[in-house]
Amino acid sequence: xxxxxxxxxxxxxxxxxxxxxxxxxxxxxxxxxxxxxxxxxxxxxxxxxxxxxxxxxxxxxxxxxxxxxxxxxxxxxxxxxxxxxxxxxxxxxxxxxxxxxxxxxxxxxxxxxxxxxxxxxxxxxxxxxxxxxxxxxxxxxxxxxxxxxxxxxxxxxxxxxxxxxxxxxxxxxxxxxxxxxxxxxxxxxxxxxxxxxxxxxxxxxxxxxxxxxxxxxxxxxxxxxxxxxxxxxxxxxxxxxxxxxxxxxxxxxxxxxxxxxxxxxxxxxxxxxxxxxxxxxxxxxxxxxxxxxxxxxxxxxxxxx
Amino acid sequence: xxxxxxxxxxxxxxxxxxxxxxxxxxxxxxxxxxxxxxxxxxxxxxxxxxxxxxxxxxxxxxxxxxxxxxxxxxxxxxxxxxxxxxxxxxxxxxxxxxxxxxxxxxxxxxxxxxxxxxxxxxxxxxxxxxxxxxxxxxxxxxxxxxxxxxxxxxxxxxxxxxxxxxxxxxxxxxxxxxxxxxxxxxxxxxxxxxxxxxxxxxxxxxxxxxxxxxxxxxxxxxxxxxxxxxxxxxxxxxxxxxxxxxxxxxxxxxxxxxxxx
Numbered sequence: 272x273x274x275x276x277x278x279x280x281x282x283x284x285x286x287x288x289x290x291x292x293x294x295x296x297x298x299x300x301x302x303x304x305x306x307x308x309x310x311x312x313x314x315x316x317x318x319x320x321x322x323x324x325x326x327x328x329x330x331x332x333x334x335x336x337x338x339x340x341x342x343x344x345x346x347x348x349x350x351x352x353x354x355x356x357x358x359x360x361x362x363x364x365x366x367x368x369x370x371x372x373x374x375x376x377x378x379x380x381x382x383x384x385x386x387x388x389x390x391x392x393x394x395x396x397x398x399x400x401x402x403x404x405x406x407x408x409x410x411x412x413x414x415x416x417x418x419x420x421x422x423x424x425x426x427x428x429x430x431x432x433x434x435x436x437x438x439x440x441x442x443x444x445x446x447x448x449x450x451x452x453x454x455x456x457x458x459x460x461x462x463x464x465x466x467x468x469x470x471x472x473x474x475x476x477x478x479x480x481x482x483x484x485x486x487x488x489x490x491x492x493x494x495x496x497x498x499x500x501x502x503x504x505x506x507x508x509x510x511x512x513x514x515x516x517x518x519x520x521x522x523x524x525x526x527x528x529x530x531x532x533x534x535x536x537x538x539x540x541x542x543x544x545x546x547x548x549x550x551x552x553x554x555x556x557x558x559x560x561x562x563x564x565x566x567x568x569x570x571x572x573x574x575x576x
Numbered sequence: 577x578x579x580x581x582x583x584x585x586x587x588x589x590x591x592x593x594x595x596x597x598x599x600x601x602x603x604x605x606x607x608x609x610x611x612x613x614x615x616x617x618x619x620x621x622x623x624x625x626x627x628x629x630x631x632x633x634x635x636x637x638x639x640x641x642x643x644x645x646x647x648x649x650x651x652x653x654x655x656x657x658x659x660x661x662x663x664x665x666x667x668x669x670x671x672x673x674x675x676x677x678x679x680x681x682x683x684x685x686x687x688x689x690x691x692x693x694x695x696x697x698x699x700x701x702x703x704x705x706x707x708x709x710x711x712x713x714x715x716x717x718x719x720x721x722x723x724x725x726x727x728x729x730x731x732x733x734x735x736x737x738x739x740x741x742x743x744x745x746x747x748x749x750x751x752x753x754x755x756x757x758x759x760x761x762x763x764x765x766x767x768x769x770x771x772x773x774x775x776x777x778x779x780x781x782x783x784x785x786x787x788x789x790x791x792x793x794x795x796x797x798x799x800x801x802x803x804x805x806x807x808x809x810x811x812x813x814x815x816x817x818x819x820x821x822x823x824x825x826x827x828x829x830x831x832x833x834x835x836x837x
Binding site for chain 2: 374375442444445446447448449450451452453454455458462463467
């Protein structure tokens with residue numbers, strides 16, 4: 272009986288530290304979430320008066336109450352489109368190659384270290400690289416295309432790393448099962464690895480795009496405009512061949528630059544515009560994340576191991 | 577050893593293992609193994625854990641080629657062709673010799689697509705051919721009655737024993753010359769094990785079976801020939817009843833009586 276009392280005292284002692292950690296952890300999380308919520312909420316409240324149809328359909332203006340984000344949100348959407356189209360195929364293909372095809376030797380290790388480190392390079396460095404390479408050497412101009420490619424470079428490491436991790440998470444028994452049937456490496460990739468890892472890869476892509484959508488420094492470096500009162504050429508035409516890629520060469524601005532522009536003005540009315548633009552930007556990011564979560568849920572429904 | 581091998585050969589071999597050595601990087605896992613595999617019989621590979629029986633089995637479909645650093649020496653002749661030769665594409669070998677693994681490993685696809693996969697990768701897309709061959713394979717694997725109404729459901733909806741029979745159907749659909757089984761019942765309960773064993777005994781009329789098993793009882797129950805391996809060497813190969821009733825080698829005797837292993 273004496274023994275049981277001692278065991279209980281011992282357990283109590285050890286549980287104490289367990290409970291302390293749980294409480295401290297909960298407290299820290301609550302503080303962090305509350306601060307974030309308060310800041311976001313404040314921005315929404317500040318920006319609320321300007322969040323109407325006109326705000327989305329007007330160009331920027333010298334008068335705060337007439338100014339809108341039309342050129343900014345269209346610019347952001349087009350740049351994100353170019354970014355995704357450029358980064359996803361290259362990133363996913365690189366991930367597959369490194370994980371399934373490349374021989375595991377010192378060169379592969381070197382590439383792996385470099386790719387991981389690239390994810391941590393400050394974004395303005397990518398801006399400088401793009402200014403030299405895309406704007407001057409390739410003469411792509413200060414255009415939607417240049418911005419899209421720059422941000423694609425920026426998120427490429429994220430896409431590569433998540434692709435590799437997603438493919439690595441597939442049990443080896445499934446690879447062996449497919450190879451044992453006489454499948455080629457490409458058939459294994461196409462029939463098994465890609466479909467099973469699609470949800471996770473998509474998550475990585477969206478995380479990358481969510482980072483890219485808020486980037487300001489590299490986009491300013493390559494020469495995005497801060498005030499623009501016209502839209503890029505329409506991609507859809509009424510005459511043959513009905514689609515046009517002229518918009519790729521158009522000058523542009525993006526949401527964070529528009530926001531920055533308004534924040535830097537002294538008039539209080541423009542601060543309201545900046546808050547409203549911030550709210551829209553957060554909604555765009557949340558929207559992308561929501562799509563990612565939904566797609567991942569749908570795609571993983573039938574797949575478990 | 578040589579006389580003993582000659583005594584055992586009273587059959588038409590479908591495959592001949594000749595002076596086979598296998599290395600995992602520096603580790604010599606299979607040491608000069610020689611024996612013949614009889615056609616349309618069940619040959620069991622037994623021996624203690626780590627003796628190299630699974631390694632030997634995986635030589636037959638060149639699974640070791642998937643990982644760097646592995647090396648074969650010697651040969652496995654199937655119809656006179658050394659399938660371990662560098663110039664033979666491992667894919668060709670795997671198309672002729674299929675495999676069922678230790679743990680059921682169906683693809684996260686429908687039951688139908690699991691079985692049809694071997695045909696699909698060969699470029700077979702005709703629905704009638706696929707339907708017919710999938711049905712035949714599922715019948716051979718004694719799964720047709722349970723699966724025929726749910727071919728489009730996920731293979732993961734099946735029980736463990738059914739999944740393993742699905743994997744057998746998947747291995748049979750391409751009409752291979754040899755089917756390799758790597759401890760196919762070790763992850764299953766006794767009832768599922770029993771149904772898989774019955775299935776394998778029936779299969780040997782159609783196909784040559786090479787099976788690795790941990791369970792001596794399993795080898796004794798339904799194999800025709802048994803090879804006993806120890807520390808990477810083939811100690812004894814003979815008819816199953818001979819191995820279990822009067823083994824020629826001391827080490828076989830010791831293993832069967834539980835003194836080693």
